[in-house]
Amino acid sequence: MQRFMITGGYRLAGTIRVSGSKNATLPIMAASLLLDGNCTIRGVPRLRDVEVMRELLIYLGASVSWEKDVMHIDTQGVGYQDVSEELMRRMRASNLVLGPLVSRYKYARISYPGGCEIGARPMNLHLKGMQAMGVGIKEKFGYIIAETDKLKGSEIYLDMPSVGATENLMMAAVLAEGNTVIRNAAREPEIIDLQNFLNCMGANVKGAGTDTIKVTGVDGLHGADYTVIPDRIEAGTHMVAAAITKGDVLITNVIPEHLDPVINKLREAGVYVEVKDDKVRVAMDKKPKAIDIKTMPYPGFPTDMQPQLMALLTLAEGTSVISETIFENRYKHVMELRRMGADIKVEGHTAVVRGVTGISGTLVEASDLRAGAALVLAAMASENGTVLDQVDYIDRGYERLENKYNAIGARIIRVHS
Numbered sequence: 001m002q003r004f005m006i007t008g009g010y011r012l013a014g015t016i017r018v019s020g021s022k023n024a025t026l027p028i029m030a031a032s033l034l035l036d037g038n039c040t041i042r043g044v045p046r047l048r049d050v051e052v053m054r055e056l057l058i059y060l061g062a063s064v065s066w067e068k069d070v071m072h073i074d075t076q077g078v079g080y081q082d083v084s085e086e087l088m089r090r091m092r093a094s095n096l097v098l099g100p101l102v103s104r105y106k107y108a109r110i111s112y113p114g115g116c117e118i119g120a121r122p123m124n125l126h127l128k129g130m131q132a133m134g135v136g137i138k139e140k141f142g143y144i145i146a147e148t149d150k151l152k153g154s155e156i157y158l159d160m161p162s163v164g165a166t167e168n169l170m171m172a173a174v175l176a177e178g179n180t181v182i183r184n185a186a187r188e189p190e191i192i193d194l195q196n197f198l199n200c201m202g203a204n205v206k207g208a209g210t211d212t213i214k215v216t217g218v219d220g221l222h223g224a225d226y227t228v229i230p231d232r233i234e235a236g237t238h239m240v241a242a243a244i245t246k247g248d249v250l251i252t253n254v255i256p257e258h259l260d261p262v263i264n265k266l267r268e269a270g271v272y273v274e275v276k277d278d279k280v281r282v283a284m285d286k287k288p289k290a291i292d293i294k295t296m297p298y299p300g301f302p303t304d305m306q307p308q309l310m311a312l313l314t315l316a317e318g319t320s321v322i323s324e325t326i327f328e329n330r331y332k333h334v335m336e337l338r339r340m341g342a343d344i345k346v347e348g349h350t351a352v353v354r355g356v357t358g359i360s361g362t363l364v365e366a367s368d369l370r371a372g373a374a375l376v377l378a379a380m381a382s383e384n385g386t387v388l389d390q391v392d393y394i395d396r397g398y399e400r401l402e403n404k405y406n407a408i409g410a411r412i413i414r415v416h417s
């Protein structure tokens, strides 16, 4: 178990470079299972979740080498399609191997995935879509067994634009016979990145970024060399870090368009945001203004930024209202922020945040990845020291966050206990 000792009150000033996107890298690594050969992925972030996906690919028989941010995957040895509960439970995104395994081997057996406790997160849409493509699904003792003689292209309508279901079904359709159309598909930038990677391997996928994705099945794929997009949630977190510490930070390696919802909300809160090419400069010298936020599928405000924005709004002038519409259990940071002196009330999906003049450090605990990030931000803005437990959650999605912040003025020490 590891913890952060954070001394608050230091202003962040300088440049931070954003790493490759976790949520783009994970499906792209899973998609390599569609291939019988080699691929190279660049811009791969050093994250715990990426480590788990690497272990999963190796467990299935792939060879994976990873140096700095370049990963080589050779899938020629893959011959096993049965994933143990231990591996599946370590990460939610491990469910993304289902589509590629069924597409290539016509069989997969995986246990239900684990991950952060932010909601029930069922897989009904993934499974319904696969059934429409001719896959038999059995659910037994917490395992999903997916089997088919032949995957057939199909018309699929998603009841909600689930990111994971869209990705799993796109991957399942790549080697299916005929055409698949996914309607009400998720439109997140990571879906476009997956489409680009699949097409780089010789797939025929169109429409990612819109609500209709069309996949024409192909007979086989070839190797690819691909660079993943920068992580928009990491970038958004740094933007809030600059604002909450009343700092001035240049954030590089970003695609500003992916950050539109975050940039707009920060500007509404009075934060100075300047966009230039692949950089964003964020500066703040006063208290933020209260704003309302509703989390929505892309291009709406991302649920993965809700806890971080809440941390900022605890110190705003006035009262903010936050509605979390994606995950039913994504307010676990509220209790911890209250322990630091924040004034927040939660009723159902809504949190009412009354701005306070200051928050103070204490002993708090990360309950999940973004809750942990929000607590780091709050601790950097607080009047004294904070001890943050369970930072392993933060390592799931941020590459040595303390090093990035310490390099521009923060005081964070990682303690191994």
Ligand SMILES: CC(=O)N[C@H]1[C@@H](OP(=O)(O)OP(=O)(O)OC[C@H]2O[C@@H](n3ccc(=O)[nH]c3=O)[C@H](O)[C@@H]2O)O[C@H](CO)[C@@H](O)[C@@H]1O
Pocket: 022, 023, 026, 092, 093, 119, 120, 121, 122, 123, 124, 125, 126, 127, 160, 161, 162, 163, 164, 165, 186, 190, 297, 303, 304, 326, 327, 328
């Ligand atoms: C690895 C990755 O990319 N993770 C992201 C992905 O998660 P993930 O792909 O799991 O999120 P989804 O878009 O699938 O989930 C959105 C909502 O749909 C529900 N749902 C989903 C599938 C299904 O079969 N049935 C169902 O009811 C979920 O419980 C949730 O309430 O998108 C989320 C929403 O932007 C982000 O917070 C996660 O960071």
Ligand SMILES: C=C(OP(=O)(O)O)C(=O)O
Pocket: 092, 093, 115, 116, 118, 304, 369, 370, 397
């Ligand atoms: C919820 C997240 O990830 P996952 O879907 O992998 O749990 C996240 O990145 O905030």
